[in-house]
Amino acid sequence: xxxxxxxxxxxxxxxxxxxxxxxxxxxxxxxxxxxxxxxxxxxxxxxxxxxxxxxxxxxxxxxxxxxxxxxxxxxxxxxxxxxxxxxxxxxxxxxxxxxxxxxxxxxxxxxxxxxxxxxxxxxxxxxxxxxxxxxxxxxxxxxxxxxxxxxxxxxxxxxxxxxxxxxxxxxxxxxxxxxxxxxxxxxxxxxxxxxxxxxxxxxxxxxxxxxxxxxxxxxxxxxxxxxxxxxxx
Numbered sequence: 001x002x003x004x005x006x007x008x009x010x011x012x013x014x015x016x017x018x019x020x021x022x023x024x025x026x027x028x029x030x031x032x033x034x035x036x037x038x039x040x041x042x043x044x045x046x047x048x049x050x051x052x053x054x055x056x057x058x059x060x061x062x063x064x065x066x067x068x069x070x071x072x073x074x075x076x077x078x079x080x081x082x083x084x085x086x087x088x089x090x091x092x093x094x095x096x097x098x099x100x101x102x103x104x105x106x107x108x109x110x111x112x113x114x115x116x117x118x119x120x121x122x123x124x125x126x127x128x129x130x131x132x133x134x135x136x137x138x139x140x141x142x143x144x145x146x147x148x149x150x151x152x153x154x155x156x157x158x159x160x161x162x163x164x165x166x167x168x169x170x171x172x173x174x175x176x177x178x179x180x181x182x183x184x185x186x187x188x189x190x191x192x193x194x195x196x197x198x199x200x201x202x203x204x205x206x207x208x209x210x211x212x213x214x215x216x217x218x219x220x221x222x223x224x225x226x227x228x229x230x231x232x233x
Contacts, residue, residue: 004164004196005031010063012049023049025219036191038207039200041216051200055088055167056080068164085113089158089166093173095150097142103153104138110161128156132186148179165196172206184209
């Protein structure tokens with residue numbers, strides 16, 4: 001199988017005053033291209049720390065992280081930022097959209113950082129917003145959109161530069177149940193189209209959309225199983 005993520009013996013410690021907090025304790029996990037994985041765990045389990053490491057927002061205390069063939073374990077911040085923009089599409093619970101920018105402008109942002117010419121990046125952003133069902137909302141600003149529409153803009157922004165993985169952190173946390181189902185349905189379709197999707201969640205009904213469920217407890221993986229009830233989109 002073609003591995004997009006290879007993590008071996010990852011340890012992450014934090015110093016809080018005079019106390020060392022062991023957030024991750026020798027975690028190893030491989031994720032193949034086009035897998036759909038949910039990462040679960042209660043508060044304090046280490047799932048947020050693991051998400052930050054997967055997303056190249058942080059580096060481990062020790063251990064190895066190979067992302068799409070690149071060892072990112074010990075990279076400096078500037079290089080990590082480049083890797084993040086190229087390899088990872090983020091979807092956050094709070095959407096993280098710029099309020100003064102239109103939907104189209106928000107989606108073009110990763111392409112600006114990547115140095116894509118204006119005409120090309122606008123074309124790519126239009127295509128991606130159309131893909132997520134927002135062809136008629138491109139000129140609207142976030143305060144003119146519903147919560148579900150804002151998350152669709154965030155998903156389009158995550159998709160637009162064709163990253164190696166889509167990393168969604170509690171993507172339905174600020175949405176009602178019907179809109180949550182719509183957004184998870186969209187992630188199902190995105191996975192079916194060939195993307196690797198990783199969802200970090202504490203909600204069982206959200207995790208059930210994934211083909212594989214990884215559970216953390218006290219900084220360790222205690223369960224990594226295929227979802228018997230998984231039904232592809």
